[in-house]
Amino acid sequence: MKSTNSIGSLMHLPINEIDPGDGTDTPEFLIKATANILKEKGGRNWIPVIVKDIGKDSYQVIGNSFVYAVAEEAGLEQVWCIIADDNDDTTTLTKILAGEEKPKINLSIASRDEIMAALQYLIEQPNSELKSVKLALATNRIDEAPRLYWKNFEPITSLKCGITKGKKLDAFKSVFYLTPQSMPDTINDVTILRTMTTVELKAIAKKRGIAGISKMKKDALIEALS
Template sequence: MSNLSDIGNLMYLYLDEIDPGNGTDAPKFLITAAAKALNQYGDRNWVPVIVKEIGEDRYQVIGNTFIYAVAEEAGLEKIWCIIADEREETEKLTQVLSGEVTPKINLSQATRDEIKDALQYLIEKPGSLLKGVNLLTATNRIDAAPRQYWKTLDPITKLKCGITKGKLKALEEVFDLIPQPMPDVIKDPAILKSLTTTELKALAKQRQLTGYSKKKKQELVELLST
C-alpha cells in the first residue's frame, strides 16, 4: 500500500487526510493550552506526528498522538508528519519511543541491573502498589530465582520479598515472560518449588515414578529432587 519512497520522509499533510488512531489520553487542559501556544508561536508543529499510510492519500497516527490532538485543537489545516512503514513492530516501537507505551523487558532473561532498574521505576511511581518494598531484597531474590522457566509472575509471591499477589499487577507494566523449555529431568529444589503441584505430578509421571498421585507439593519436590 505505502509508497516505499515516502517511508522515512517528512511530509506536510492535510489534517483531514489523517485518522487519529487510538488518540491520546492527555488531559483536555494540556491539549488546549498547548494548542494556544501553537497558534501563538507560528502554527507549525516542529515535532512531527508519526503516521502510516492506510489508503490513497489516507494516513493514520501511530506516534506522537498528543501533537496530533494539539494541532487539531489549534485548527491547523496541515501538519508535518514522518511516514512510517505498516509493520506492527514499527507501530509498537514508535509508541515506545514517543513515550506513549512503557517498554517491557523479558524477566526470563533479564540481568540483575535490568530487574533493579525496572523495580526502582515502579517503586518510585506516585501511588505505587510497591511502595514499601525493599528494592535490593526484591532484586536479589527475583534475580536468584529460576525465572527462566516461569510461565507467570506468581512465583514472585513465594520469594518473601514483600511482593504479594495483590501487588503483582504492578509488575505487568514492565515485565514480560518468555520462558525456556522445561528440561526433561529437573532435580534442582529451587526450580521444583517454583512449579505448581500439577506440574510436579506431570514431571513425576514423565519420569515414570510411582506413588506420586497423592503426595503434597513438598513431598513431590523431595521425590523429584532425589
C-alpha cells in the same frame, strides 16, 4: 498504498487525511493551552506527528498523538508528519519512543541490573503499589530464581520478596514479560522445584516413574524429585 519511497519522508499533510488512531489521554486543558500557544507562535508543529500510510490519501497517527491533538485543536489545515511503515513492530516502537507506551523487559533473560532498574522505577512511581518492596531483597530473590522456566508470574509470590498476588503483581507485570523455555525432564534443584505447580511436579514425577504420586502433596513431590 503509497510507494515505500515515502517511508521516512517529512511531509506536510492535510489534517483531514489523518486518522487520530488511539488518540491521547492528555488532559484537555494541556491540549487547549498548548494549541493557543501554537497559534500564537506561528502555527507550525516543529515536532512532527508520526503516521503510517493506510490507503489512498489516508494516514493514521502512530506516534506523537499529543502533537496531533494540539494541531487539531488549533485548527491547522496541514500538519508536518514523518511517514513510517505499517509494520506492527514499527507502531509499537514508535509509541515507546514517543513515551506513549511503557517499554517492557523480558524477565526470562533479564540481567540483575535490568531487574533492579525496573523495580526501582516501579517503586518510585506516585502511589506505587510496590512502595513497600525492599529493592535489594526483591532484586536478589527474583534474579536467583529459575525464571527462565516460568510460564507466568505466579512463582514470584512465593519468593517472599514483597510482591504478592493482586495489585502488586499486576504492577510488576506492567514492565515485564516472559518467554519461557521448556522445563527439562530431570530437575534436582529444590529452588527450581519449589517454583513449580503441583501439576507440573506430578508430570515430572510420572516421567521418572515415581510411585504413589497421585496422593502426594507439593512438599512430598519436591522431596521425591530432589
